[in-house]
Amino acid sequence: MTSLSEDQKQLLFDYCMGLTSQAQADKARRLISSSEEAAKIHSELKAALSPLENLEAESCPDDLAERTILRLNNAARSSQLQLEQLLAAEQTSKVTTKSRFWRNFSEVAAIAAVILFVTGVSFPSFRFVREKYQQSKCQLRLSQIWQGLNNYSSDHDGQMPYVATAAGAPWWKIGNQGKENQSNTRHIWLLVKNNYVEPIKFVCPANPQKKLLRYDPLQYNDFPERKHITYSFKIMCDKLKNKSQAGRTVLMSDLNPLFENLRPKNAISFKLKLDKELASINSINHNRRGQNVLFYNGSVRFVKTRRLGTEMDDIFTLQDTHIYQGVEVPSCDTDSFLAP
Numbered sequence: 001m002t003s004l005s006e007d008q009k010q011l012l013f014d015y016c017m018g019l020t021s022q023a024q025a026d027k028a029r030r031l032i033s034s035s036e037e038a039a040k041i042h043s044e045l046k047a048a049l050s051p052l053e054n055l056e057a058e059s060c061p062d063d064l065a066e067r068t069i070l071r072l073n074n075a076a077r078s079s080q081l082q083l084e085q086l087l088a089a090e091q092t093s094k095v096t097t098k099s100r101f102w103r104n105f106s107e108v109a110a111i112a113a114v115i116l117f118v119t120g121v122s123f124p125s126f127r128f129v130r131e132k133y134q135q136s137k138c139q140l141r142l143s144q145i146w147q148g149l150n151n152y153s154s155d156h157d158g159q160m161p162y163v164a165t166a167a168g169a170p171w172w173k174i175g176n177q178g179k180e181n182q183s184n185t186r187h188i189w190l191l192v193k194n195n196y197v198e199p200i201k202f203v204c205p206a207n208p209q210k211k212l213l214r215y216d217p218l219q220y221n222d223f224p225e226r227k228h229i230t231y232s233f234k235i236m237c238d239k240l241k242n243k244s245q246a247g248r249t250v251l252m253s254d255l256n257p258l259f260e261n262l263r264p265k266n267a268i269s270f271k272l273k274l275d276k277e278l279a280s281i282n283s284i285n286h287n288r289r290g291q292n293v294l295f296y297n298g299s300v301r302f303v304k305t306r307r308l309g310t311e312m313d314d315i316f317t318l319q320d321t322h323i324y325q326g327v328e329v330p331s332c333d334t335d336s337f338l339a340p
Helices: 006-017 022-034 036-054 064-092 098-155 186-193
Strands: 231-234 250-254 291-295 300-303
Touching: 006 022, 006 036, 022 036, 098 186, 098 250, 098 291, 098 300
Parallel strands: none
Antiparallel strands: 231 250, 250 291, 291 300
């Protein structure tokens, strides 16, 4: 009988933790029914997790994962310090009896085993669970943005939030508070300004940004800075202002990797040349592992590829475009383009 691979064991762990998609869950059930080893691991995991089923559900603090990782790191450092102290003591002390040496050696080995377990077993699992938690929280925020869009549309005769812009307007100037309507984020800024969506919902919880300061939306015409919106929004055009025409067209996603580092908002011009790396990397929001994508019908999916749909359209680039100056507009019927 062939032993299970690490990926198969990880799949069983994810399945027992409730972290799998429908397709992954079906695959896990097939694996359990066809492999005695898989069935045994599944049974042992379920038995170990069964006490959790009797606990009452409580809301999870936003910083729970960070606090847990911090405590594990502190525990590992403390254990490592004890190990170093014991080894130093062994090197400087005189060994009087063989039994004393082996007793101290067993203590050192036990501490070393704890360090290996914490750093080699616990950390990857907690890191994985933390990433899944952040992906889920990000999906929730995108769903809440869509709900705000839906409410806005209901209050405005089916129209999406839209700010009229002149042809050739620079859509990359996030934070420009002048009267001219430029940045592409001004459309969804209307959701914040009119209290349809809280400002914090536009920041992915996994994005490596520092804690944001609160601000009064009524004082601004756009998001104050790039760090206040770590998602990319579809470049709007008249054809798709009506939500009912869009079907499963992509509406929003995690930050476009092409426009992570924009020029200052008071800069005159912007220019970016597409290279091999920029044409392939995923969003920085989730450590380049993929991105959450919000569709016009309200569904949100985490995908590991930038190319979606039957035509495999890259949602982060324009078709047949290799140089970007921040004024480009896509062909809206066939080319989804999320920016900046």
